[in-house]
Amino acid sequence: MLRYVGGRLLLLLITLWLISTMTFVLMHSIPGDPFTSEKKLPEQTLKALKAKYNLDKPLPQQYLLYIKNLATGDLGISIKTPNRTVNEMLEDGFPVSARLGLQAIVIASLAGIVMGMIAAVRQNRPADMILMFIAVLGISIPSFVLGPLLQKYFGLKWELFPLAQWGDGFWGEFKFTVLPSIALAFTPLALVTRLMRSSMLDVLGNDYIRTAQAKGLPPLRVLTRHTLRNAIIPVVTIMGPLVVGILTGSFVIEKIFSIPGIGKYFVESISTRDFSVIMGVTIFYSGLLILMNFFVDLVYGLIDPRIKLGEKEAG
Amino acid sequence: MGIPAHKFQRVERKAEQYEAIRRPSVSYWQDVWRRLRSNWLGMTGLIIISLLVLMAVIGPWISDYTYYEQNLLEEKNLEPSSEHWFGTDDLGRDVFTRTWYGARISLIIGIAAAMIDLFIGVLYGGIAGYKGGRTDEVMMRIVDVLWGLPYLLVVILLLVVLEPGITTIIIALTVTGWLNMARLVRGQVLQLKNQEYVLAARTLGANTKWIMFKHLIPNTMGPILVLLTFSIPQAIFAEAFLSFLGLGVQAPIASWGTMVDDALVVILSDEWWRLFFPSFFLGLTLLGFNALGDGLRDVLDPKMRK
Secondary structure (H helix, E strand, O other), X not given: OHHHHHHHHHHHHHHHHHHHHHHHHHHHOOOOXXXXXXXXXXXXXXXXXXXXXXXXXXXXXXXXXXXXXXXXXXXXXXXXXXXXXXXXXXXXXXXXXXXXXXXXXXXXXXXXXXXXXXXXXXXXXXHHHHHHHXXXXXXXXXXXXXXXXXXHHHHHHOXXXXXXXXXXXXXXXXXXXXXXXXXXHHHHHHHHHHHHXXXXXXXXXXXXXXXXXXXXXXXXXXXXXXXXXHHHHHHHHOHHHHHHHHHHHHHHHHHHOOOOOHHHHHHXXXXXXXXXXXXXXXXXXXXXXXXXXXXXXXXXXXXXXXXXXXXXXXX | OOOOHHHOOOOOOOHHHHHXXXXXXXXXXXXXXXXXXXXXXXXXXXXXXXXXHHHHHHHHHHOOOOOOOOXXXXXXXXXXXXXXXXXXXXXXXXXXXXXXXXXXXXXXXXXHHHHHHHHHHXXXXXXXXXXXXXXXXXXXXXXXXXXXXXXXXXXXXXHHHOOOOHHHHHHHHHHOOOHHHHHHHHHHHHHHOOOHHHHHHHHOXXXXXXXXXXXXXXXXXXXXXXHHHHHHHHHXXXXXXXXXXXXXXXXXXXXXXXXXXXXXXXXXXXXXXXXXXXXXXXXHHHHHHHHHHHHHHHHHOOOOOO
């Protein structure tokens, strides 16, 4: 176990180093420097600017500085808004994005598990068909289509939720996050529902379920104690990809709903080609995702006694 | 009474007749087709995809307009009519033509990216699984490291740097896209290479290449085909997502993602057709490929065969 965790941590560090190096190489492979596109700057200013971003030093030295800064958690200064550091942007945006993401994950996993259970228990009956239809919609409708639709109907036409603002305090913000959270959660919700349904059907076909029913356990108890516990394990495996999907999905959702999160900064930095912000956010998100996947794997090993961490999987 | 012996006719036993195969032999693809035909989900998907492909080919061609032709003065934001079947956008461009032109771009990108993934993945996974030992160890460690990279973030990063265009998107999508296929093929080959028929083939003097391409790969065809079908909608979605962020194909080329992005203004106005048509057909494409993938998995997965 300890050996396995150590191995995974090492792998995690290598992956992080790889993505940082990749961003560095990619960003420095662009001809010219970030200031070439600006209006003609005086020679003196240009020199000062380059010195500020360490662009006047030879490339290997820049790389070493960059890795050293990363190791201490310093992600650099924005090029287009020079009085802002990338760390400040992340500090501002992250609570907002994290909240949106967490809400979406909670909706997707809880509602997905419940919907999948109902569909499995009521297999081939109207309830199952309705739920599966919703799941199909969830897989076919991208969040960047659902977002505008929710905004138009629930926000503007029927005025159920306020739009394009951001409130104060937990509950003040809550009503603004409802629509974006739903838009963000819809596809993952469909995936969880489908997976939960098929895994429930698998488990329900087992002999020990029949035994539990035969010895007279109440149906609800069979469902919670015997079925749910076993059926939920495959769902945990997709939590990693799910989190990735929700985080990347938040780029477009934050753009559509103009939410001041990291995604919005990221999308803006892409269109203004603010390379230090692009680099910083990419590395931050990659690190976050890699860590998440690591924890999901650990949790998976803990809840399923059949899985022994560190053993090679067969096939 | 009794039948005289000369009335009997001797039936000659012909060895070749006994050995003859009576039913027509069925190739792998005919078998897949026969199984798929009885699966309504897979067939629905296949029909949807066929219709979409057909429209992508003939759609822009049967229309009187081009995807880039603007008419700012007279034909701005027109509702769907007999002139413009899907209406026009804010630059007076015909939405019908643009939608089907976008279908071409999406399908080309999706299929090309999936094919490149297939090629690299089968080669890489096949070699790793077949060689085994140290080679496998090193090759799969590399995959493990790359596996940790978030797919869309890497693609975004590449597209920020590279020249925008269809080829660039395909390349960016395949940089980490082949990992799934490599893992699948490697696992399958690892399982299959110790089977008796592989041993038999080797005893008969078959070389590695023959065993690989005549025995191992065909036997993993089922899971490969299923994964391939699912990776096409993934690539199509990724392209639409990137175009929506402004990193995909560049104007005036139409893609479903850019059309949805352009149509965001309809939140405030009433030109529903500008958002509806590209999103509807994008959704239908994703649905079609996912249904086909589910159907194929049902009919090809040995565990599901009854």
